[in-house]
Amino acid sequence: MAAAQPMDQREVETLQYYLKEYGQQAEVFASQLELMDNGRMEALAAIEALQALVESDDGTVLLQIGGGASLKAKIVEPDKVLLNIGSDVIVEKPNAAAIEYLKDRITELEASQKKVAEALEKLRTQMNEIAKRLEQGYAQAQAAAGGSHAGHAHVHSEDEDEE
Secondary structure (H helix, E strand, O other): OOOOOOOHHHHHHHHHHHHHHHHHHHHHHHHHHHHHHHHHHHHHHHHHHHOOOHOOOOOEEEEEOOOEEEEEEEEEOOOOOOOOOOOOOOOOEEEHHHHHHHHHHHHHHHHHHHHHHHHHHHHHHHHHHHHHHHHHHHHHHHHHHHHHOOOOOOOOOOOHOOO
């Protein structure tokens, strides 16, 4: 039975290139997922704050100013919410409409997250396939190198054992 033709150096380099490129794409997708999740969490927190404002008797809320510090603040116009709808465009909406807008934004973010997660999974599958092909190529190269020594005494060095 003939041994499989070993991978040539150009094929190995091409596979290594694709593996590196796919790895970089995977990092971009992972960053996008993180940003989308942060946006979703912010929208959920905003909904919670707007609902608490409706339930407040006097319009007093706890305003976080950073560093773990908060202030009690009285909202002058609790039913006028300013929303950034993108590209630095700000619109004013009533509280209930703002909550609905934020809920819709969350739904859109979750749909986008699902698509990006699916793309990331496909990319990781391709990366695993490329890694397996590279491993097979390395194994074939080692077998071919080992097979060319047939009939010759071969002494293992410590370096070979570590690989």
